[in-house]
Amino acid sequence: MNFDLRSLRQQFPFFSAHPDWIYLDNAATLHKPQAVLDAMNTFYSQHNSNVHRSAHGLSQQATAAFEAARNTVAQFLNARFSHEIIWTSGTTAGFNQLVFGLMGPVLQSGDRVLISSMEHHANIVPWHIHALPFGVQLDVVPLTADHRFDLAAYSELLKLKPKVVSISHVSNALGYIQPIADIVRLAKEAGAIVVLDGAQGIVWEKIDVQALDVDFYLFSGHKLYGPTGIGVLYGKTQYLELLRPLLGGGEMIKTVSFSSSSWNDLPYRLEAGTPNMAGAIGLAAAILWLQQQDLTAFQQHKSALVQRFYAGCQQISALELLSGPTTNAGIVALNLKNEHPADLATLLDQQNIAVRAGTHCTMPLFQALNVKGSVRFSFACYNSFDEIDRTLTALATAVELLAE
Ligand SMILES: Cc1ncc(COP(=O)(O)O)c(C=O)c1O
Incomplete structure (x- = not known):
């Protein structure tokens, strides 16, 4: 990674206001640097x-x-x-x-x-x-x-x-x-x-x-x-x-x-x-x-986040992955077998992890896929590997809870 993640995050006031949140809803909207x-x-x-x-x-x-x-x-x-x-x-x-x-x-x-x-x-x-x-x-x-x-x-x-x-x-x-x-x-x-x-x-x-x-x-x-x-x-x-x-x-x-x-x-x-x-x-x-940023480094970082998250999800057998890690701009969509996406998203929300559940303004796509919806994890340049690992742990806990 050719940029300093800590100093990058410091440019986004949102993160100092919410140090306890992991924001993985970046496809919905991104946070804003102080310059903006x-x-x-x-x-x-x-x-x-x-x-x-x-x-x-x-x-x-x-x-x-x-x-x-x-x-x-x-x-x-x-x-x-x-x-x-x-x-x-x-x-x-x-x-x-x-x-x-x-x-x-x-x-x-x-x-x-x-x-x-x-x-x-x-x-x-x-x-x-x-x-x-x-x-x-x-x-x-x-x-x-x-x-x-x-x-x-x-x-x-x-x-x-x-x-x-x-x-x-x-x-x-x-x-x-x-x-x-x-x-x-x-x-x-x-x-x-x-x-x-x-x-x-x-x-x-x-x-x-x-x-x-x-x-x-x-x-x-x-x-x-x-x-x-x-x-x-x-x-x-x-x-x-x-x-x-x-x-x-x-x-x-x-x-x-x-x-x-x-x-x-x-x-x-x-x-x-x-x-x-x-x-x-x-x-x-x-x-x-x-x-002024290194866009290539951002791309590599987001791809690495996707790879790591995707590999972690593959270890949780109850998860159904809808999107793969290659030629992927930073979004992983998944479902927990037989559960509504909103239930998984709610359990993650309770652990301060922001994701989106539903059909993501692409209803016809989900009709074509023949699934009700998905939980969407979307990554940005300011997300860290540590956040991915904590999300995977939270995901495993949520999956266990829903299986009970
Ligand atoms: C691919 C795509 N097209 C269009 C839109 C609509 O953008 P906006 O809601 O900013 O008008 C979105 C928003 O999520 C999108 O992801």
Whole structure:
């Protein structure tokens, strides 16, 4: 491990507030380093003004900080232009804008969209709301027998000529890193627009949207050490230009009369209303913080945590493991035979171990797996081997208790 875990943890005030907790619910949301909290505090205490609206100097300062945050995200993703970064309130909001915006200009009745069995509801339900009622058909890439993305089936489904392919970068339920380079390349060869749900993937590896040639990439700030209520919809200019705005209101217009309105240029056209300024600045601070860390070391550490936890779980025979340790971004999903996942999670909670139980906003995945749900252990760079060992001990105790 090429970083000092103790000093890393010291940068996260949450841990000194809760020294008695083991936090393994990182796929739900990550904790925030002090640098992020400081940046947001500085914005509110020293620069608070509304952006883009007022002629006064304070507003200009706030606008400069807000647009600098957009540039930070653009550079982080290697977007060609900063107007390709659309602020959203999170991945969910981004998908709703995206799907609504594609309907009409890109998607019409009879067109097909291809998703996978592992998608989060954020990449399913917006299609149900905004696309299916207008005659769009949703096709689904199945899982392989070992619960992976089925590339062969994907290639077959691409022959149906979907107009859009929309796939998660990393599965939030199983932890698997999807073969995104192949997914994008094959979709492009089939002539589809490609969307990646980066909610879990963005924290795992560096994304270069131009090298990957992905058309849209979405993520949430709070899963990248940043604040809640801010997210990013990246899109190539040519496709963002096509999107119909989902939200109308201030700032997204050029002209308004009582009978009609004309829309502003990118990115503002897709950002109606007062934006989450402190959130954007907090997210940029999270990115700048991350850029000072050793991302490869973080990856190796998370992989080692998964391996150790997985090996320990294999020693507890009553456990059924749903996800394996290879090409895994830091999530282990499991069940205790014949027990409800919530019971196991409750017993762990009683030992101050935070995990998540249920279907993790992937109900169709669990229908495909034919299991009711799972207990999800999700790891982050700041988790320690000691925490893994204590969790395994607590897990063994919980399993014994439930077996009584
Ligand atoms: C893969 C994936 N997509 C989308 C989302 C939705 O993100 P948010 O709730 O931040 O909008 C999540 C959140 O868990 C996720 O894991």
